[in-house]
Amino acid sequence: MKLSVNSETSVLKSVIVHTPGREVSLVNPEHKDQLLFDDIIFEEDARKEHLDMLKIFKTAMPEDGAIYEITDLFLECFKQEEARAFFIKELINQLPECNLHTIEEDLLKLEAADLLQFVIEGSTPAIHGFTLQPIPNLLFTRDLAAVVGESILLSRPAKKARLREAILMQALVKFHPLFEELSKKTIRISGKESIEGGDVLVASEELVLIGMSERTSFSGLMKATEGLLENGVENVLAVDIPKQRSSMHLDTIFTFSDTNECIAFPPAITERRDNIIALSSNNGSINARSIPSLQEALQQFMERDLTFISCGGPDRTNQFREQWTDGANVFALAPGIIVGYERNTNTFRELEKYGYQLMNQYKFIEEFKDQPSDLKNKKIAISFLGNELCRGRGGARCMTMPIARAK
C-alpha cells in the first residue's frame, strides 16, 4: 500500500497505534507532572478501552486497511543489528544526562525485545542496576511524526519525557521497510528546535496547519515549513495558540470532522483574532502574510466555507470542561465519520445539531461490521469509553498516527 496522507478526514487506510502496556503502570504519582500525566492510569482498563477503540477503526476501515501496533514495528526494525546500533548511539548522544554510555556494551548485547523493554519501561532484567523513567506517553503515537503527502516530518519533542519516543521513531523510519518510500522525503528538525505531531494538521494536499504551542517552537515551525514547502505543500498556516498544559497541541482545541466541518474550542480558536500567519515559498525564501482569523484563512485557502462546531456546545463551562477531556480532539475514519470520548456529551449534542447521527461504539460496530462501504455520505459521531485513557491527557486523534488515507 502506498503511504500518503493528504487530508484529515478522507477514508483511513493505515494507521499506527500503541495499546498501552506495562509502562503506564510504572508511573509513580510523584513524577506524574514530569511524565506529562495528570493522574495515574489503571493499565488493564486503559488497555481494554484502547482495544475497543481499535475495533471501531476496524469496522470502518476498508478490507485492505491496516492497523499497526508500533511495538511490533519496533521489534521488526530491531531485528537488524544496524538498526539497534544506530538507535543505541542516538540514545546515548541525545540523552547525555542519562549516562547511558556507561552501559553501552550491555545495550549492544541486548536482543530486540529486551532493548525495547528497556527503552519503554525504563529497565529490563537483562541489564542489572540501571533504571530510567518509563515512557508512558507512547500511546499518543500522533506526536511522534506526521505523514504529510508523501513525506514524513519527524517530531522533535519539547519535553524530555518524550524524547525517547522520537528517537525510536527516527530508527523506525530509517530502518523499517514499511517506510522505505516515505523515508526518502524525511523532514528533520534539529536539536534546539521543537515540533510535535499533535500540532500538525493536514488540511489538504496543498495546505498544512501548524500550531505554535507550548510544544512547537517558532524555529521548529519555520524549519518544518521549509521542509513541507519543498515537498509539495503550497501553504502552511501558523496558528498561534495559548502556551499552556491544557492545550499543549493545536489538535487539543481544533480538529476536522468532515471536508467542510471542524470542531473548535471557541476561546482559543473562533474568538481569537490576528493569530494566523500564512507561509508560502517565494523563490527560495518564505513569504509571510497575516490573516485575521482561522475561519478566514481556511476559507481563502480551501476555497470553501468551513462550519465551526463548538466543543462543549454553547455553555462556557462545558466548553472548558470538554476541552479538558479532549472533546475537540476527534479522529476521522472517513469524511463525517468521527470518534471521540463518550464523556463529552455536550460536544456530541452539538454535533447532532449539525446533522451527525450519534452512535455508541457497540451500536456502530453492530451496524457496520459487514459493510463499511455503507458509511459513504453519512455523518456519524461515534462515542467510545475512555475514562482511563483520558487521564493521560489525549483523545482519539492523539492516539493515532495515520500513514495512509484515500486520495
Ligand SMILES: NC(=[NH2+])NCCC[C@H](N)C(=O)O
Ligand atoms: N496530540 C496530542 N494532543 N497529544 C497529547 C499528548 C498528551 C501527553 N500526555 C503529553 O503531554 O505529551
